[in-house]
Amino acid sequence: MFFELIATFAVGIGAAGLALVAGHLSRGRLPRYAAPVVAGIAMLIYAIWSEYTWAERTVNTLPESVEVLVSVEEARFWKPWTYVVPQTTRLMVLDRAGVQTNPAAPSMLLADIYLFGRWAPPVKRPQLVDCVNGARADVSEAALTDPSQAEWMTVGAEDPLIGALCNT
Structure with missing residues (x-):
C-alpha cells in the first residue's frame, strides 16, 4: 500500500511537470491552475487503473500451476x-x-x-x-x-x- 501511494504521488508530480512544460511551451496560454488540476486527474486515473488491474497483476506473478x-x-x-x-x-x-x-x-x-x-x-x-x-x-x-x-x-x-x- 505504501509503494502504491508513492507511485501515485510520482504520477502526480510527473503530470504536473508535463503541464508546466506545456504551459511554458504555449507561452503562458495555459492557466496557472493547470498543473495541480492535471496532477490530480493523473493521480485519480492511476489509482483507478491500479485498482482494476490488481487481480490480473497478482495472477501474473503466480506460478503456472x-x-x-x-x-x-x-x-x-x-x-x-x-x-x-x-x-x-x-x-x-x-x-x-x-x-x-x-x-x-x-x-x-x-x-x-x-x-x-x-x-x-x-x-x-x-x-x-x-x-x-x-x-x-x-x-x-x-x-x-x-x-x-x-x-x-x-x-x-x-x-x-x-x-x-x-x-x-
Missing part, C-alpha cells in the same frame, strides 16, 4: 464507477502442483488454496477434499491422521474446489 477458482467482483459506493464496471477485490486460487493423494483413499485429496484480497496479505488454506461425497474440510492435525475427525462440509459438485479437483 496455479488456477483461479473464484474471482469476487464488488461495487463500492465511494467508487461510483464500480457500479458500471465492478472491480475484482478477492481471489481464491488452487495450487495444482501441490495436490496430494493417498493411495489408500484415492477419492480423498489434499490441496492448498490461497485467498488473496486487495489490501490484505495472502492466506494459505490447506483443504481435504472428498470427491465421492462432494465434501471438503479445513486441514487440522487430527484430520491429517484420521480424515473422519475433520469437520466436513458437504458442498456438492458445484463448489469451485470440488469441480476443479474432482471433475478432471
